[in-house]
Amino acid sequence: MAERAAGPLSLPGDWPAQPDLSLSLNGMGTFDWDLASGLLYLDDQALDVFDTAPEEYDGRRASLADRIPPDEGARLDAVVARALGDGSTGYGAYFRRRRRDGTLRWTHTQGSIRRDDEGRAVRVIGIVRDAVQELADSTARRELAAVRRVQTTVVETTTAALAHARTVQDVIDVLTESGGLEHLGASGLVMGLLEAGRIRLVAEGPEGAHVPDVRVTRTDEEYPLNEVVRTLAPRFVESREEFALCYPDLWSHIRGFGINAGAYLPLIAQARPIGALGLLYGDKEGFTAEDRNLLVALSSGIAQSLQRAVLFEQDHDLAEGLQQAMLPRRIPAVPGAEIAVRYRSARLGRDIGGDWYDIIPLPGGRVGAVIGDVQGHDTHAAAVMGQLRIVLRAYAAEGHPPATVMARASVFLHELDTDRFATCTYAEADLSTGTVRLVRAGHIDPLLRETDGSCRRLPVPGGMPLGLSAFFGWLDYPVEILELDPGQTLVLCTDGLVELPGTDLDDGMGHLTGLVRDGPHDLELLADRICAVVDERGGDDDGAVLLLRRGGAGGPSPGGRLQQRVARGDPEGLSTARHMIRAAVGAWGAGARADEIELAADELITNALMHTGNGAVVNVRVLSGAERRLRVEVEDRSSTLPHRRDAGESGVSGRGLLLVDLLSDAWGVESRGSGKCVWCEFAVPDRPSP
Incomplete structure (x- = not known):
């Protein structure tokens, strides 16, 4: 309504622009190709695209032979011939043209095919234009997309590999082995864990690199790993000069290893720092926004994996200690x-x-x-x-x-x-x-x-x-x-x-x-x-x-074993046991100690029969080893353990175990599942060689 009130609009005299002007201003030339005569009309803008003066062009395609390389011309002819022959109404193609200076530039052509009543192609009308910038922009987009695909692949493959890492060393191996560092463009890696206000290095950078006194450092010391732990922000060092200026002590030790840049990233898990990661580069020319985003994203996955690894190792140490405590x-x-x-x-x-x-x-x-x-x-x-x-x-x-x-x-x-x-x-x-x-x-x-x-x-x-x-x-x-x-x-x-x-x-x-x-x-x-x-x-x-x-010959060998059961109230059994002991002593070459052995054995048997209310089992055998010994064992079914006691001056009992202690070289009591065994041993000489 306001425009009508103001009167008729004031427009340019050549408005609207003619098609040839619109095409020309946008760098497009037109052509008209009569297929019957073979004549190809190119307007001035089209001739400019081919870097050809009007007087150099006679209306025939052959005049453009110097401007279109043979292989490019053959490929363009094939596209046109296919469109003409299959009934298409048009075609489009990219090809390279040669300018006067010999350089090749990408060109785009698009033609509309006119046909007669019988469908035969008779004329092609179209445009031709320079496509260098268009393809450059497209290539840039493809290259950027390729870079992003590579970065995404690096993050995905690294994250997948880290999912299987169970220890801190596994995490380091994922980043350093199988081309992990190469995918990131880095030549070395340094990693530290935060422990009680200190940074403990678990990976120390390029092979052969060594910085003294930095294996364990305080977080307030001026090193890049310590700085990112303090600030919780990444630190990107983009040149050797920046390294030397900001971290002179560190640079004095690593400048000979071909490092010219470094990316230091805090490792944060569950909102708290657990350590820091440093990636070292030998030919890095600054860090783009894409680089920084990639590394920050990657550090998050590394931090989560590292925290799992630290917790796993703590559990492992606890479990291993518990297991060892349970085993002998x-x-x-x-x-x-x-x-x-x-x-x-x-x-x-x-x-x-x-x-x-x-x-x-x-x-x-x-x-x-x-x-x-x-x-x-x-x-x-x-x-x-x-x-x-x-x-x-x-x-x-x-x-x-x-x-x-x-x-x-x-x-x-x-x-x-x-x-x-x-x-x-x-x-x-x-x-x-x-x-x-x-x-x-x-x-x-x-x-x-x-x-x-x-x-x-x-x-x-x-x-x-x-x-x-x-x-x-x-x-x-x-x-x-x-x-x-x-x-x-x-x-x-x-x-x-x-x-x-x-x-x-x-x-x-x-x-x-x-x-x-x-x-x-x-x-x-x-x-x-x-x-x-x-x-x-x-x-x-x-x-x-x-x-x-x-064991073989050096181990124990049987020297004989005799056994006799003695029932309570069985004098005959007691007598038989005494005869067995006497015979064993003589047969096994222990006659020199016969009286001691028989007296001690008699005391053990008598104690078992008198104080347990049950019978006894008497075993006599020879033990071989560093010292040959004759052993007497008396088993009974009572769990009450014997003990030495003072019989007094007028006592008639209580001296049995005292005698056994004095006569034998060793004696003792062993619990058995159904009672106990009281035993005594006597050192006896080895048998003479036959």
Whole structure:
């Protein structure tokens, strides 16, 4: 309404512009090509595109031969011929033209095809224009898109790799190995963790670079890692001069390593700094906005992964300490035996599990060997394992037979109010005779390595796992008796050394059998080899192995064993026991101490018959070793332990144990599962050589 009130509009005299003017002002020329005559009309702007003067052009395409390279002309002709022949109404193409100075420039042409009533192409009318800037802009966009794709790929691949990093070293390896630094254009990496107000370096830059006294620094010291931790802002050093000006102490040590720029990034997780990362460059010319955004985004993922790694290592240290506390601190020396043990931690979870081993010295020179596995891979499994190991050791040390040890351990685990069960193998070995009593509770079979190195599986009948047998009330555990010859080795292990990825139990047992067979003779080296091979094969479960070899000629050898039962109120049995002791003393070359041995033995037997209300079992045997000894054992079914007491001047009893103490070289009391055993030992001379 306002425009109408103001009167008619004032417009330029040549408005609207003619098409030829519009095209000319926008750098476009026109052409008209008559296909029948072959004449090609080019207006002045089109001739200018081809860098050709009007007088140089005669209206024929051949006049442009010097302006269109042959290969470009052939490609353009093919596009036009295809459009003319397939009934198209138009075409468009990019081609290069040659200017007078010889340079090539991109050109774009677009033609509209006119056809007669029968559809034959008779005329092409179109435009031609310079396309250099257009393609330059397009190329720039493609290059930028390519850069962004590369950056996105770097972030995605690095983030994916960091997802599998479990330790701080794993994080460093992801960034330094497999071309990680090359993708970022960096030549070195430095990383520090924040610990109690100090920065501790965990990666120290380019190989060979060393800055003294910076492995642990205070956060207020003037180093770039410390600065970004203080400010929580990234720091980009873009030249050698900036390095020298801002960090002279650091630059004096690294200037010889070809570094000219650095990007230092705070590592922030859950809104608090946990450390800092530095990327060092040898040929960087400043940091673009894209560079900075990429590195900041990448530092966030690295910080999250690093925090997981730090927490994992803390958990690992805690778990490893707990596991070591649960396992025996040392393995006792066992005369007549070689023993090697190993525990291999899990590779997943918290690196802790319920596997354990134990060696238990038993009365009478026997030894108990235990291998077991509590269900699960966590601190609860380790805690249950520790309790189970202790009670099983206590039951065995009390003298209970192997089947009873297993049954009582199962009842204990069932009453522990836990949902875990356990598998276990318990071997009670008498190294003087070589007799081994084996009991298996749901565990894998043991192996036996012969003196010639061959190895075989021992099919030991077994009962249910500990805890489950008590739950179902099936507490019977069959006992397998094995004769272990000198030089033979009993191999006990948990399923973590057998059940490996891609194999079933039988395949795993076969592989372990071959490994033991082909392994070194030395038990310590053999144990190391077993664990190392399992690591190489990628086992994810924890595992334990116990190797027990009976000694050869240097170990204990049986010197004879005699046994006599004496019932209470049985004078004949008492007399027989005395005759047995007297005969053994003479037969075994201990006649020089016959009176002492017989008197001490008589006191032990009499005490058992008088003070326990039950009968007694008398054992006499010779122990060989560094010193040959004759041992007298008197077992009874009373748990009351004897003790020395003062008989007084007029007392008629109370001097028995005093006499035993004075006459023997050693004496003691051992708890047995059904009572106790009182024993005494006498050093006797070696038998003369025949």
